[in-house]
Amino acid sequence: MSLKLVNISKIFKDPDHANKEVIAVKDVNLEINEGEMVSFLGPSGCGKTTTLRIVSGFENPTTGEVWLGDKMINDLPPNKRDTAMVFQSYAIFPHLSVGQNIAFGLELKGFKADIVKKEVEEIMSIMNLTELYNRSPDQLSGGQQQRVALARSIINKPSVLLFDEPLSNLDAKLRDLMRFEIRRIQQSFGITSIYVTHDQAEAMIVSDRIVVMNEGHIMQVGTPFEIYSHPVNKFVADFIGRVNFINGIVEETNEDASYKVGIGGKSKLITSSISPFSVGDKVLTVIRPESLSVSTGEQDSTAIFHGIVEKAVYLGPTVEYDIKIEGRENISAVTHNPVVEGVFKPGDRVNIDFNPAAAHLLGA
Ligand SMILES: Nc1ncnc2c1ncn2[C@@H]1O[C@H](COP(=O)(O)OP(=O)(O)OP(=O)(O)O)[C@@H](O)[C@H]1O
Numbered sequence: 001m002s003l004k005l006v007n008i009s010k011i012f013k014d015p016d017h018a019n020k021e022v023i024a025v026k027d028v029n030l031e032i033n034e035g036e037m038v039s040f041l042g043p044s045g046c047g048k049t050t051t052l053r054i055v056s057g058f059e060n061p062t063t064g065e066v067w068l069g070d071k072m073i074n075d076l077p078p079n080k081r082d083t084a085m086v087f088q089s090y091a092i093f094p095h096l097s098v099g100q101n102i103a104f105g106l107e108l109k110g111f112k113a114d115i116v117k118k119e120v121e122e123i124m125s126i127m128n129l130t131e132l133y134n135r136s137p138d139q140l141s142g143g144q145q146q147r148v149a150l151a152r153s154i155i156n157k158p159s160v161l162l163f164d165e166p167l168s169n170l171d172a173k174l175r176d177l178m179r180f181e182i183r184r185i186q187q188s189f190g191i192t193s194i195y196v197t198h199d200q201a202e203a204m205i206v207s208d209r210i211v212v213m214n215e216g217h218i219m220q221v222g223t224p225f226e227i228y229s230h231p232v233n234k235f236v237a238d239f240i241g242r243v244n245f246i247n248g249i250v251e252e253t254n255e256d257a258s259y260k261v262g263i264g265g266k267s268k269l270i271t272s273s274i275s276p277f278s279v280g281d282k283v284l285t286v287i288r289p290e291s292l293s294v295s296t297g298e299q300d301s302t303a304i305f306h307g308i309v310e311k312a313v314y315l316g317p318t319v320e321y322d323i324k325i326e327g328r329e330n331i332s333a334v335t336h337n338p339v340v341e342g343v344f345k346p347g348d349r350v351n352i353d354f355n356p357a358a359a360h361l362l363g364a
């Protein structure tokens with residue numbers, strides 16, 4: 001089922017100051033398509049959990065409407081909403097076996113035993129849990145427990161699944177695995193889902209679209225690719241991955257919304273930008289570390305900058321550099337083929353350049 005949030009705001013009374021308010025969520029408008037998985041990504045306190053709780057009915061919005069399909073559900077209590085929450089704590093019953101845990105929801109609804117058995121077997125097979133049918137929860141790994149908890153939510157066939165940082169209790173390796181697992185399961189059941197996280201890699205892996213939030217507001221909604229390569233503002237660019245902001249001045253504007261930008265005495269034709277600019281405007285060129293090229297040898301007069309390596313971190317497949325440029329902020333660069341391209345050391349003089357196709361302009 002599709003889900004729509006219309007002008008949602010949530011204002012709390014400040015628990016510490018009687019006449020002060022906390023604006024947790026402000027003017028949130030969002031449409032999530034049937035079967036789509038959208039993640040809410042943003043720093044601590046930006047309103048992710050509050051928005052999720054408004055969808056589930058555990059919190060009432062101060063203003064605005066929640067729509068499930070063509071029904072406005074503001075006045076429905078949580079248990080009538082057809083949404084299911086998946087938390088970081090697993091909420092599985094320790095005294096029941098895996099199979100009994102998963103069957104629990106359907107038994108509670110009074111389904112006949114043979115139907116429950118069939119549904120449980122089907123869901124356990126899709127979720128790779130079949131061999132664990134008779135295990136008790138304390139004989140499971142963290143990832144298996146998380147999958148059992150997910151199976152328990154999914155078996156009720158909710159219209160919407162709500163995940164609030166479901167993997168934050170797991171160790172890094174298991175978390176990496178479970179991201180793909182959750183995505184696979186969500187796609188095979190086609191359940192409309194919201195996934196709250198403050199981990200950008202996690203958001204990129206599990207989402208059809210990412211909603212970047214800051215201080216209660218939606219900053220940008222887009223596919224992982226759009227958010228990473230065409231951020232609408234500095235906050236989004238900075239929050240998603242590492243980034244360089246390079247000052248420049250618009251030298252020429254073109255019909256096709258491309259701009260010739262002067263940077264460090266050179267010009268680059270940049271085709272991706274946020275707002276219309278005029279000649280003379282100050283702009284920020286957003287360029288990711290991996291889109292910079294770093295070379296050494298004689299000073300390359302076509303390179304946009306010359307700098308001195310301050311820090312080099314060799315990671316095997318990549319090398320991360322911090323490079324000092326005269327009169328500018330340091331530049332982060334990542335190279336990807338150290339065996340061929342070499343590894344530069346602190347103190348090395350390097351040429352830095354970038355392909356303008358990888359750059360994106362924001363207003364300064
Ligand atoms: N019951 C409440 N009373 C007062 N303020 C609250 C209440 N619940 C949340 N807040 C405040 O609302 C804001 C948003 O909180 P929320 O829990 O939605 O953030 P979050 O994005 O989920 O953060 P985190 O990543 O830390 O979980 C915060 O400033 C928080 O302190």
Ligand SMILES: [Mg+2]
Nearest residue numbers: 048049050196
């Ligand atoms: Mg939260």
